[in-house]
Amino acid sequence: MYVTALQLEEGTRKIYTHLMESDLPQSIRPLDTATMEAVGASSCPLSTGPVDPRVERLVNELIGRVADKWTMLILEVLEEHGELRFTRIGKLVEGISQKMLTQTLRQMERDGLLIRTVHPVIPPRVEYRLTDLGNSLSAAFCGVWMWAAANLDRIEAAREVFDTGRR
Amino acid sequence: MYVTALQLEEGTRKIYTHLMESDLPQSIRPLDTATMEAVGASSCPLSTGPVDPRVERLVNELIGRVADKWTMLILEVLEEHGELRFTRIGKLVEGISQKMLTQTLRQMERDGLLIRTVHPVIPPRVEYRLTDLGNSLSAAFCGVWMWAAANLDRIEAAREVFDTGRR
DNA sequence: CGGTATCCAAGTCGATACTG
DNA sequence: CAGTATCGACTTGGATACCG
Numbered sequence: 001m002y003v004t005a006l007q008l009e010e011g012t013r014k015i016y017t018h019l020m021e022s023d024l025p026q027s028i029r030p031l032d033t034a035t036m037e038a039v040g041a042s043s044c045p046l047s048t049g050p051v052d053p054r055v056e057r058l059v060n061e062l063i064g065r066v067a068d069k070w071t072m073l074i075l076e077v078l079e080e081h082g083e084l085r086f087t088r089i090g091k092l093v094e095g096i097s098q099k100m101l102t103q104t105l106r107q108m109e110r111d112g113l114l115i116r117t118v119h120p121v122i123p124p125r126v127e128y129r130l131t132d133l134g135n136s137l138s139a140a141f142c143g144v145w146m147w148a149a150a151n152l153d154r155i156e157a158a159r160e161v162f163d164t165g166r167r
Numbered sequence: 168m169y170v171t172a173l174q175l176e177e178g179t180r181k182i183y184t185h186l187m188e189s190d191l192p193q194s195i196r197p198l199d200t201a202t203m204e205a206v207g208a209s210s211c212p213l214s215t216g217p218v219d220p221r222v223e224r225l226v227n228e229l230i231g232r233v234a235d236k237w238t239m240l241i242l243e244v245l246e247e248h249g250e251l252r253f254t255r256i257g258k259l260v261e262g263i264s265q266k267m268l269t270q271t272l273r274q275m276e277r278d279g280l281l282i283r284t285v286h287p288v289i290p291p292r293v294e295y296r297l298t299d300l301g302n303s304l305s306a307a308f309c310g311v312w313m314w315a316a317a318n319l320d321r322i323e324a325a326r327e328v329f330d331t332g333r334r
Numbered sequence: 335c336g337g338t339a340t341c342c343a344a345g346t347c348g349a350t351a352c353t354g
Numbered sequence: 355c356a357g358t359a360t361c362g363a364c365t366t367g368g369a370t371a372c373c374g
Contacts, residue, residue, distance in 0.1 A: 058322065059315040060236040063308075067234035068346095069227045086356055097348050102357065112325025123355040124354085133321055140314035144234070147307035148226040154300055155229065158279025253336055264368050269337065290335040291374085 066141060070096055070104045075130070078114065079138045083129040113137060233278065233304065237263055237271040242297070245281065246305045250296040280304060 065071050070093065077092040078084060084092070090101050105128060108114045113134035119125040130138070232238075237260070244259040245251060251259070257268050272295060275281045280301035286292040297305070 055312075055316045055319055058319050059312055060239065062315055063234045063239060063311065064236060067231045069231060072227065072230070098357075099349085100347065103347095110326055110329040111322050112329075118356095122354095124357085126356065133318060133325070136318070137314060140310040143307045143310040144230060145226065147304055148229040148233075151300060151303070152225055152229065155278050158300070159277050162277040162279075265337080266369085267367065270367090285336095289374095291337085293336065 065107065066137075068104075070100050071108060072141070074101075074104055074108065075113070075134065075138050075141075078128060078130045079135065083127050086126050086128070089128065108134070232274065233280075234308075235271075237267050238275060238280075239308065241268075241271055241275065242280070242301060242305050242308075245295060245297045246302065250294050253293050253295070256295065275301070 066075075073093045073096070074089060077089060081092070086101070086105075089105075090096060090098065093101070096104075105114070105116070109116050111133075112131055114128050114130050117127045117129075119127070240260045240263070241256060244256060248255075248259070253268070253272075256272075257263060257265065260268070263271075272281070272283070276283050278300075279298055281295050281297050284294045284296075286294070
């Protein structure tokens with residue numbers, strides 16, 4: 001059995017993942033069913049059978065988008081730096097073309113992940129900052145990020161075994 | 168401040184997410200720094216400042232490879248049903264073409280997410296089942312599913328506002 | 335049954351040029 | 355400064371036909 005506890009604080013975020021329950025101090029234990037209901041927590045859709053097709057569609061859409069590296073990287077720099085201007089984001093997100101920067105920022109704005117503020121001055125000044133929704137998405141993906149970082153070696157090893165067996 | 172506790176059990180999985188700390192019972196609190204070190208927990212790379220660009224590149228590649236819609240859907244049906252044959256997966260994952268099924272299964276096998284077992288009989292019988300790595304990935308994505316389910320309405324509302332303002 | 339191989343349509347993305 | 359417009363290379367994925 002595994003227990004994961006995720007702590008979010010203003011500005012920082014920590015995740016404790018894939019620890020054996022026996023490795024944890026007594027003070028950290030899974031919620032029992034009654035507590036779970038009391039605080040309005042819900043089960044993971046992945047393991048409770050059929051999922052609302054709307055949710056499934058959205059998740060797939062979302063994954064398709066965040067899987068694209070630009071959204072993730074923009075989310076990351078905005079989460080780290082707070083409010084940023086167009087060109088600054090372009091410099092911080094290395095390798096992004098102007099087209100993709102514009103396109104990705106628009107999509108993220110449309111989805112309510114960030115706020116775009118246009119200051120009516122010359123030269124134009126446009127600032128971007130994450131909404132609460134954007135910050136919470138970044139938090140939700142934390143687990144995936146951790147998984148990827150933690151299992152990088154295992155995956156590369158698996159690939160090597162696979163490729164060797166093929167040759 | 169938000170606290171999330173994730174519990175994983177054999178066969179089922181539950182996630183408690185985005186609860187205000189004040190809504191939680193006293194028994195559930197974030198780990199303190201000492202405990203964190205003691206159990207070898209690590210911080211989320213997203214919030215600990217600059218990440219090694221090589222690691223970042225690899226992680227992005229991993230997420231991009233692992234997070235396309237077919238991988239997620241196959242992961243889901245295998246997690247729910249256990250061991251499955253090729254054609255059965257094709258039926259359970261609605262809309263997938265044979266090409267993409269083959270391609271995705273191969274990639275997942277290469278990455279060590281699933282085991283492919285060929286039974287040398289006629290007609291051929293090939294079975295697929297998730298590895299521990301595959302199961303843990305499905306667990307890691309739990310938070311994203313929860314986020315999408317919880318924020319579906321907010322995103323659709325944001326889109327409507329955005330699109331209306333554009334017209 | 336469980337695949338490969340091939341073709342083709344649609345989409346993605348970078349580069350470049352231009353604008354208020 | 356912060357975009358828009360356009361073009362062309364490249365990638366993706368479905369459909370179809372065939373194979374051990």
